[in-house]
Amino acid sequence: MNTTSRRAALAALLAFACLGGAHAQSDKPLRIVVPLAAGSTVDAVARAIAPGFGKATGHPIVVENVVGAGGIPGTGQVVKAPKDGLTLGMISSNHVINPGIYKSIPYDSLKDITPIAVLATVPLVLVVNPSLPARNVKELLAYAKANPGKLNYGSAGNGSTLHLAGELLTSETGIDMKHVPYRGTGPLITDLIGGQVQLGFVSISQVAPQVKAGTLHALAVSTPARSPALPDVPTLAESGVPKYSFDAWIALIGPAGLPKAIVDSDYAAVKAAIASPEAQTVLAAQGLTVLNMGPDQAPAFFQAELVKHQKLVKQSGATLD
Known part of the structure; x- marks a missing residue:
């Protein structure tokens, strides 16, 4: 050799x-x-x-x-x-x-x-409490701009992916919202349903039952393409925020x-x-x-x-x- x-x-x-x-x-x-x-x-x-x-x-x-x-x-x-x-x-x-x-x-x-x-990847969905007068992203943005600083969006904690998804939305649209951090997603979802916070980004699997029951309304998903889990819910890019993409x-x-x-x-x-x-x-x-x-x-x-x-x-x- x-x-x-x-x-x-x-x-x-x-x-x-x-x-x-x-x-x-x-x-x-x-x-x-x-x-x-x-x-x-x-x-x-x-x-x-x-x-x-x-x-x-x-x-x-x-x-x-x-x-x-x-x-x-x-x-x-x-x-x-x-x-x-x-x-x-x-x-x-x-x-x-x-x-x-x-x-x-x-x-x-x-x-x-x-x-x-x-x-x-873990697609997120933007959900709102039914009491909020917004059934799509366009209406949400119009309400937020007419009421600066009055909307509260919740997350699973400071610096969490759910927090940054909301931060990206404010950055891309120029709306003024207050961030409310929670100790995990469970308490966040409870307060979303109860109306203590008006909106937030949550993983689809964690709020699909609430969306189906109508206790939360799904406005848009965070990903570039629609999710098979919520095929009728548009993306944020489709909804007037063309550069938005986050998962x-x-x-x-x-x-x-x-x-x-x-x-x-x-x-x-x-x-x-x-x-x-x-x-x-x-x-x-x-x-x-x-x-x-x-x-x-x-x-x-x-x-x-x-x-x-x-x-x-x-x-x-x-x-x-």
């Missing part, structure tokens, strides 16, 4: 060894850290893909919720994990929002991770420096898992749009989303300790 052949053989063996560190030792569990509460959309997606992901990688999958501080503690465990592929993270848009609202984060949101896949997203990451063989194998595994009928049922129930963006495109996506969200955070003035 000549020198070139020996080097090629060695490279192949090293690649196989890297892959085997994550997928050959099937007796070792593969841990997916969800830095959000059980029952959240991100948690639902992680648990939906776990069986198929485990089958494709040959590992038992453990989904672990590590909550608090906008997902920072959970993501911190992922970035500090060994680069063997046995600890991954299922994160959301909060990952690129946090650098602007927290004074200190113990990792770099871009440099300290390896993006594996951006799995899906949350869910992604699978590992620690920085994760070997390419593991990354590629995990991407193939998660693609297969998310395509399963069981996972598709969960995604449809959550109103999600599947992206399946892989490791080649994901880093540029993360960079663009960081820039976009940091601009909105700065505009909103949101900060947290």
Whole structure:
């Protein structure tokens, strides 16, 4: 065997060894850290893909919720994990929002991770209390401009995706509304129905029953295209806000420096898992749009989303300790 052949053989063996560190030792569990509460959309997606992901990688999958501080503690465990592929993270848009609202984060949101896949987006819907004299976006904007500062829009907290979705609406339309932050989406929806706040952006799955019952009115969805979950509800772009486009997203990451063989194998595994009928049922129930963006495109996506969200955070003035 000549020198070139020996080097090629060695490279192949090293690649196989890297892959085997994550997928050959099937007796070792593969841990997916969800830095959000059980029952959240991100948690639902992680648990939906776990069986198929485990089958494709040959590992038992453990989904672990590590909550608090906008997902920072959970993501911190992922970035500090060994680069063997046995600890991954299922994160959301909060990952690129946090650098602007927290004074200190113990990792770099871009440099300290390896993006594996951006799995899906989470379309939001703009809903209003029925007492508000607005049945479409045009009427809402007219009312807001005639009554500056009198409308209250709620969110799941300062700097949350729901807050920034509202901030983008005020930026694109020039209307003056007051932001009311809540401790989560549940209390927000309760007060939307009760009329303590007049409007807000919420994920479609969380308010579909209320929209169907008429206790909330859906005016528009946040995404560039209509949602199959609410096909009769127009987009904001269709409704007179042509540049508006905003959605949350869910992604699978590992620690920085994760070997390419593991990354590629995990991407193939998660693609297969998310395509399963069981996972598709969960995604449809959550109103999600599947992206399946892989490791080649994901880093540029993360960079663009960081820039976009940091601009909105700065505009909103949101900060947290």
